[in-house]
Amino acid sequence: xxxxxxxxxxxxxxxxxxxxxxxxxxxxxxxxxxxxxxxxxxxxxxxxxxxxxxxxxxxxxxxxxxxxxxxxxxxxxxxxxxxxxxxxxxxxxxxxxxxxxxxxxxxxxxxxxxxxxxxxxxxxxxxxxxxxxxxxxxxxxxxxxxxxxxxxxxxxxxxxxxxxxxxxxxxxxxxxxxxxxxxxxxxxxxxxxxxxxxxxxxxxxxxxxxxxxxxxxxxxxxxxxxxxxxxxxxxxxxxxxxxxxxxxxxxxxxxxxxxxxxxxxxxxxxxxxxxxxxxxxxxxxxxxxxxxxxxxxxxxxxxxxxxxxxxxxxxxxxxxxxxxxxxxxxxxxxxxxxxxxxxxxxxxxxxxxxxxxxxxxxxxxxxxxxxxxxxxxxxxxxxxxxxxxxxxxxxxxxxxxxxxxxxxxxxxxxxxxxxxxxxxxxxxxxxxxxxxxxxxxxxxxxxxxxxxxxxxxxxxxxxxxxxxxxxxxxxxxxxxxxxxxxxxxxxxxxxxxxxxxxxxxxxxxxxxxxxxxxxxxxxxxxxxxxxxxxxxxxxxxxxxxxxxxxxxxxxxxxxxxxxxxxxxxxxxxxxxxxxxxxxxxxxxxxxxxxxxxxxxxx
Numbered sequence: 058x059x060x061x062x063x064x065x066x067x068x069x070x071x072x073x074x075x076x077x078x079x080x081x082x083x084x085x086x087x088x089x090x091x092x093x094x095x096x097x098x099x100x101x102x103x104x105x106x107x108x109x110x111x112x113x114x115x116x117x118x119x120x121x122x123x124x125x126x127x128x129x130x131x132x133x134x135x136x137x138x139x140x141x142x143x144x145x146x147x148x149x150x151x152x153x154x155x156x157x158x159x160x161x162x163x164x165x166x167x168x169x170x171x172x173x174x175x176x177x178x179x180x181x182x183x184x185x186x187x188x189x190x191x192x193x194x195x196x197x198x199x200x201x202x203x204x205x206x207x208x209x210x211x212x213x214x215x216x217x218x219x220x221x222x223x224x225x226x227x228x229x230x231x232x233x234x235x236x237x238x239x240x241x242x243x244x245x246x247x248x249x250x251x252x253x254x255x256x257x258x259x260x261x262x263x264x265x266x267x268x269x270x271x272x273x274x275x276x277x278x279x280x281x282x283x284x285x286x287x288x289x290x291x292x293x294x295x296x297x298x299x300x301x302x303x304x305x306x307x308x309x310x311x312x313x314x315x316x317x318x319x320x321x322x323x324x325x326x327x328x329x330x331x332x333x334x335x336x337x338x339x340x341x342x343x344x345x346x347x348x349x350x351x352x353x354x355x356x357x358x359x360x361x362x363x364x365x366x367x368x369x370x371x372x373x374x375x376x377x378x379x380x381x382x383x384x385x386x387x388x389x390x391x392x393x394x395x396x397x398x399x400x401x402x403x404x405x406x407x408x409x410x411x412x413x414x415x416x417x418x419x420x421x422x423x424x425x426x427x428x429x430x431x432x433x434x435x436x437x438x439x440x441x442x443x444x445x446x447x448x449x450x451x452x453x454x455x456x457x458x459x460x461x462x463x464x465x466x467x468x469x470x471x472x473x474x475x476x477x478x479x480x481x482x483x484x485x486x487x488x489x490x491x492x493x494x495x496x497x498x499x500x501x502x503x504x505x506x507x508x509x510x511x512x513x514x515x516x517x518x519x520x521x522x523x524x525x526x527x528x529x530x531x532x533x534x535x536x537x538x539x540x541x542x543x544x545x546x547x548x549x550x551x552x553x554x555x556x557x558x559x560x561x562x563x564x565x566x567x568x569x570x571x572x573x574x575x576x577x578x579x580x581x582x583x584x585x586x587x588x589x590x591x592x593x594x595x596x597x598x599x600x601x602x603x604x605x606x607x608x609x610x611x612x613x614x615x616x617x618x619x620x621x622x623x624x625x626x627x628x629x630x631x632x633x634x635x636x637x638x639x640x641x642x643x644x645x646x647x648x649x650x651x652x653x654x655x656x657x658x659x
Contacts, residue, residue: 075105088112088137101131109135116164120144123153138162142188145169151176162186166212170194178204188212190236196220203228214260215239223248232256238287239263247274259284265292268305269401270312270340277307294401307341311401314339321407327414331385335378335395335406343397343404345370345378350391354380364389385412 076082080093080102088111093102095117104110113136123146128136134156147169154160160181170192178184184205190212199222202208208229218240226232232253237245238260244267250256261279266272268291279285279302288301297309317336325331337343347354347368354360356368360382367381376397382389390412396405 075107077102077105082110085112090114093118101127101133104132106132111135112138112140114140115144116140116142118144120146121148122146123149125150125152126155127153129156133157134159136160140164141168143167147171149174149177152180153177154180157181158183160184164188165192166190168192173197173201175201175204178202181205183207186210190214190216192216194218196222197225198222199224200227201225205229207231210234212236213240218242221246221249225249226253229253230255234258236260237264241265243267243292244271245275247278251278256282257284258286260287261285261289262287264289266290267293268297268300268302268310269294270310273307273310273340276302276305276310280307309400311399312340313402314343314397314399314404316395316397316404316406321409323408323410325382325385325410325412327387327412328384331382331389331410331412333380333382333393333395333408333410335380335397335408337376337378337395337397337404338374339376339397339399340374341399342373342376343399345376346396346398347378347380348394348396354393360389382410385410387412387414 076091077093079096079098080091082089082091082105084090089108090112091102091104091110092114094114098115098118099120101115101120110133113133120141121144123141127150128134128139136157137159139157139160139162142164143166145168146165149170151174154177157180161183163181163184163186166188167190170189172194173189175198182205185207187202187205187208187210191214194213194216196219197213201222202211202225206228209231211229211232211234214236215238218237219242221237221242223246226235226249230253233255234257235250236259240263242261242264245261250259259279261275262285266289268276279289285302288303291297291300291302291305297305315338317338319334319336323331323333333347335345335347337345347366354366354368356366358366360366364382364384364386367383369379369381371377371379378395380393380395390410392407392409394405394407396403398404
């Protein structure tokens, strides 16, 4: 008898020592349980050593935080089910469940979680049942359950959910039951549940659903799959408030049509067709009507005795309605109204039609064409202004040479003439002539005496050695003297002595050839036949001095006539003046400095 009592006492002592004092260890439902409910525990108790614990129930404690490897340190590596409801848990380390490779069910309901601990689930890939109900989780992010591909049941009821990502359940293709009831959801993306082929039930009731076009797809999905045991109830819009999904048609889940803000001003040409386009976005598709002066315009109906109306519609949810008015007239100008309507309401927009009369031979230009032409003209004007400014600047900056260097003829005392050009020593002497200057006629060689004679027929006192610039008569005053040469000035006293003017002037003979070789009377306009002077010019002013006995005939054997002598005596071609713009345009040409029109006025 004493021996039996000792054995019983030993068993009781071993049992008490193997289970924590704050917990109850028992066998229930074919599994070893350790219950530590409502004990105000702040840490995980150590597991008894006698038998491995398979179920741990610590609901109603004050854990607040689950640290890293919390269950590994407690020796609870054989857990299959874990109940941590009402433990005021607000933070879970990503490695808190490390080592729990056999766990299939976790209850974290009624805690203070603000987000789904997705990374924590990496250690429990065989999890099948997860309860996150009555937490403070406002949204389900993309891929929140991707690390638990075997998840079958998910309870997130009454968790203050407001938003669910379209990819929220990506990776959790084994889901069969989802509880989302009692949250703050107003819309639900059907894309999030469409890939869940094994889903058998989804609870969506007790949410403030706004039954508009955004819920249209989920309404159709629920009706087709019959997976909601409790029908959701609409909280809006006002026309649908209090109605269940089963009471409504899919088209009742509608949004008010929206008319795109395209151009509301349409132009047309008299006698041609006028087309007005109205674009409408609407779910479900809206019915579109056209009105003019309160009159409904139907397709292929008469607008007047000589006009018809056609209405062409394209698209479904993005619908395009085109109103075509044939043979538009100016009297048709006015406002046309496009009205779109579905079960959610109506939307309207007015379009102004302006029919313009096309003049004979003048093509009609629309607003866009006028704008394009105006823009092209603007740029053309800018280009012209730039060219004008460039030319003006070039005219202002053009530099004229201080002196021009025409060719010179050096007349020596021996009667020979030599060309002299102002140039640098390294250049070959070149007599420049303007390509625009008329060819000048010079006296025949017989008139070039080997000596310069005075009017009285005698040679000057000393040999004449001077430089006479004759290549360009315009530049006589600008001609520079060659360096090192100081010619003696020539004056009237040297070339024409006073005694010469007192001599009698021979009258011309009546030769049929037109000129007496011994007659030196100049042929000048305004001189009478008897040699009287006009305009204060001497009779022989400007004529070459001819020696006695010389043959005054041209190379062709014909004596010079009056016109030839006039050219000889003047020798300066009179050219038309040239404006500054022409000089600028001809600048840089090979004849620069000898432009056309650079002659002098005589």
